[in-house]
Amino acid sequence: MSKPDALLVDVVALVESGHSNQLPLTVVAGGAVITGRLAPEAVWRQRVSEVLADSAHLSDFAAMFTTAAHEDGPPTHLHFHVARILQGTVGIPETGGMYRVAIEDVSSWTMGDFSYSDH
Numbered sequence: 001m002s003k004p005d006a007l008l009v010d011v012v013a014l015v016e017s018g019h020s021n022q023l024p025l026t027v028v029a030g031g032a033v034i035t036g037r038l039a040p041e042a043v044w045r046q047r048v049s050e051v052l053a054d055s056a057h058l059s060d061f062a063a064m065f066t067t068a069a070h071e072d073g074p075p076t077h078l079h080f081h082v083a084r085i086l087q088g089t090v091g092i093p094e095t096g097g098m099y100r101v102a103i104e105d106v107s108s109w110t111m112g113d114f115s116y117s118d119h
């Protein structure tokens with residue numbers, strides 16, 4: 001998308017202002033279908049930092065995520081947690097992941113998340 005969808009930007013701004021991490025959203029970005037729950041950037045960064053800090057090999061990167069640069073203006077990224085990339089009838093990864101997606105890369109979206117089956 002060359003210009004971000006204003007309605008999607010408004011939805012993300014509301015998530016950011018309310019600090020909710022329960023909004024289900026599904027997007028198509030770069031041809032991939034990503035489904036999960038939106039989180040405020042600060043919550044997302046904290047969770048990524050915790051995961052990295054718990055890793056013996058990646059703990060040096062944890063601090064990068066705790067010092068969030070707060071930008072003025074509308075949000076520019078979606079911050080998914082418990083998210084999956086849908087491939088056929090399978091969600092990858094099974095346990096859900098933490099994804100950051102540029103709003104300008106979203107070509108379509110819908111409220112709600114899709115269930116999937118590993119069978």
